[in-house]
Amino acid sequence: MTTHSVSARAAAAARxxxxxxxxxxxxxxxGWAYAAPAAAFVVLLFLLPLLTVSRMSxxxxxxxxxxxxxxxxxxFVDVFREPLLWPSVAFTLEYTVIVGVIVLxxxxxxxxxxxxxxxxxSVLRTAVLVPSALGLASSSLLFWGLYSPNIGPLNPILxxxxxxxxxxxxxxxxxAALWSTVFLIVWRFTGFYMLILMVGLQAIxxxxxxxxxxxxxxxxxxxxxxxxxxxxxxxxxATVLSVTGSLLAFDQFFILTKGxxxxxxxxxxxxxxxxxxxxxxxxxxxxxxxxxxxxLLVINLIQFRLLRxxx
Amino acid sequence: xxRTTLRGLTRTPYYVLTxxxxxxxxxxxxxxxxxxxxxxxxxxxxxxxxxxNYVKLLNYDAGLGTYVLNSVIVSGLTVIMTTVVALLAGxxxxxxxxxxxxxxxxxxxxxxxxxxxxxxxxxYVLLGSVGLSNSLxxxxxxxxxxxxxxSIFMMRISFEAVPAELEESALVDxxxxxxxxxxxxxxxxxxxxVTIALYAFLAAWNDFIAPLILINDSSLAPLPLAIANLxxxxxxxIDYGVTEAGVVVLALPCVVLFLVLQRFYIKGFMSGALKG
Numbered sequence: 001m002t003t004h005s006v007s008a009r010a011a012a013a014a015r016x017x018x019x020x021x022x023x024x025x026x027x028x029x030x031g032w033a034y035a036a037p038a039a040a041f042v043v044l045l046f047l048l049p050l051l052t053v054s055r056m057s058x059x060x061x062x063x064x065x066x067x068x069x070x071x072x073x074x075x076f077v078d079v080f081r082e083p084l085l086w087p088s089v090a091f092t093l094e095y096t097v098i099v100g101v102i103v104l105x106x107x108x109x110x111x112x113x114x115x116x117x118x119x120x121x122s123v124l125r126t127a128v129l130v131p132s133a134l135g136l137a138s139s140s141l142l143f144w145g146l147y148s149p150n151i152g153p154l155n156p157i158l159x160x161x162x163x164x165x166x167x168x169x170x171x172x173x174x175x176a177a178l179w180s181t182v183f184l185i186v187w188r189f190t191g192f193y194m195l196i197l198m199v200g201l202q203a204i205x206x207x208x209x210x211x212x213x214x215x216x217x218x219x220x221x222x223x224x225x226x227x228x229x230x231x232x233x234x235x236x237x238a239t240v241l242s243v244t245g246s247l248l249a250f251d252q253f254f255i256l257t258k259g260x261x262x263x264x265x266x267x268x269x270x271x272x273x274x275x276x277x278x279x280x281x282x283x284x285x286x287x288x289x290x291x292x293x294x295x296l297l298v299i300n301l302i303q304f305r306l307l308r309x310x311x
Numbered sequence: 312x313x314r315t316t317l318r319g320l321t322r323t324p325y326y327v328l329t330x331x332x333x334x335x336x337x338x339x340x341x342x343x344x345x346x347x348x349x350x351x352x353x354x355x356x357x358x359x360x361x362x363x364n365y366v367k368l369l370n371y372d373a374g375l376g377t378y379v380l381n382s383v384i385v386s387g388l389t390v391i392m393t394t395v396v397a398l399l400a401g402x403x404x405x406x407x408x409x410x411x412x413x414x415x416x417x418x419x420x421x422x423x424x425x426x427x428x429x430x431x432x433x434x435y436v437l438l439g440s441v442g443l444s445n446s447l448x449x450x451x452x453x454x455x456x457x458x459x460x461x462s463i464f465m466m467r468i469s470f471e472a473v474p475a476e477l478e479e480s481a482l483v484d485x486x487x488x489x490x491x492x493x494x495x496x497x498x499x500x501x502x503x504x505v506t507i508a509l510y511a512f513l514a515a516w517n518d519f520i521a522p523l524i525l526i527n528d529s530s531l532a533p534l535p536l537a538i539a540n541l542x543x544x545x546x547x548x549i550d551y552g553v554t555e556a557g558v559v560v561l562a563l564p565c566v567v568l569f570l571v572l573q574r575f576y577i578k579g580f581m582s583g584a585l586k587g
Contacts, residue, residue, distance in 0.1 A: 027407055028410065031408065037395070037396045041452075041459060042422075045430075053432060124332065131336060133568070135519070141557070141558050145343065145558065146339055151351065254520075272428045273428065286433070289428060293426060296424065
């Protein structure tokens with residue numbers, strides 16, 4: 001077979017809507033056989049729990065006592081009677097917006113900064129990416145030590161440099177706790193989002209910039225009218241991931257603040273955890289879970305619409 | 312090629328700015344390593360620099376060795392199950408046509424849409440009902456499920472990138488589809504396999520909320536959960552030195568793996584980001 005005919009056949013095969021495999025019974029059965037383990041996982045460990053949590057949300061289900069029968073809509077009523085519900089929703093939203101803006105802007109700046117493949121840029125890129133190799137819980141434990149009044153080096157350093165007079169209590173006040181956690185997340189995730197944007201940047205062909213230059217566009221103009229629109233898919237992906245991740249924040253708050261000081265840093269998922277494992281009420285936890293799932297689906301749909309519009 | 316760069320940045324300010332950024336990003340890790348060996352009155356490392364904290368960590372509660380072993384077991388199981396399931400499923404999606412194929416694929420991706428807490432609570436009950444509560448194997452099953460969207464997606468596009476000719480000529484020669492898969496396709500998609508194995512390992516090693524909910528027995532706790540718990544141990548006085556030693560033990564494999572396998576780590580990302 002010559003190279004030419006192989007590639008011609010491949011091109012022809014690629015153009016046809018169906019693969020060349022005939023939809024024979026045997027092929028289909030084989031396909032099912034190969035997909036079966038995945039299907040088993042999906043059914044047993046995904047669909048079944050979804051059904052279970054739906055059932056929980058309309059039942060009087062205690063962690064210790066088990067399913068005691070239906071009680072709709074009591075659980076949902078209880079959710080809305082929970083005094084921390086709206087504060088935690090507000091806090092989670094506030095946190096999501098703050099983290100989203102800071103991380104995406106920073107990631108964009110860095111992605112633009114390190115575009116050239118120089119040795120120094122490689123080092124910089126790696127430095128920014130290393131934190132993303134760590135787990136979120138590990139990072140939280142690290143920063144817990146970093147922020148602690150006992151061994152944290154930040155206050156000694158800042159005081160030594162004369163930047164502050166009094167030591168800062170990083171986790172002691174509601175505002176400080178929020179911003180300290182934000183800083184942790186920015187540290188941990190900026191590299192990840194920088195990568196996403198870098199991939200998008202690299203996909204932009206050089207001719208586009210060349211054309212803009214020939215049209216007399218300056219740097220800022222080029223960035224605004226040329227680069228940004230072409231980066232839309234990457235920015236959309238980054239935004240959806242960041243918003244979803246922040247709305248579901250748990251690990252970092254559980255480890256750093258445990259929701260404190262005084263329940264001012266309680267996120268939605270923390271509420272679900274408390275309902276299940278401190279109040280032992282799986283029914284309410286299930287109801288909250290379904291509400292969060294529904295809210296997430298709606299929010300993601302809105303984001304997809306907004307970010308894909310005007311195409 | 313013209314690149315969009317920030318206006319007005321000349322050489323020196325650029326180096327100063329980026330050096331500052333690099334320092335800020337590297338500082339916490341460097342500090343953690345330092346704090347784990349630095350002297351601190353009242354801790355296991357009271358005088359001079361040394362590994363006193365690590366030694367204490369070895370014997371804390373069930374002992375560091377036990378926790379590391381738990382993490383290794385869970386991560387190992389997750390990696391094995393993820394690679395096997397994703398390899399087979401990726402092959403199925405890329406090369407076969409069968410009823411329900413698209414539905415199954417969408418369901419797999421749907422796993423990404425559901426918050427983990429929403430699944431972990433019913434999973435806690437379900438696993439309990441089959442005797443898998445509080446077990447490392449049960450935990451590994453759940454962690455594998457979470458890896459399926461990314462890993463099956465990766466394997467599917469890896470297989471799709473291999474020209475059909477490759478296995479067709481083998482099939483014509485009389486090999487079974489499994490033979491074609493094993494001897495011909497698997498070597499071709501090896502980079503994809505390494506990528507999903509790496510991600511599965513890192514996710515399993517670092518997961519916190521799943522072990523928190525599914526594991527009750529502290530001697531079965533994987534490392535992150537164990538280190539988080541040991542902060543509360545010693546009668547009110549928190550042993551920071553030991554905690555920092557724990558952080559280093561947690562972080563070191565991840566940082567090493569990342570630096571060594573950077574290529575696969577970034578490549579895995581890029582496939583997802585490009586098709587996303």
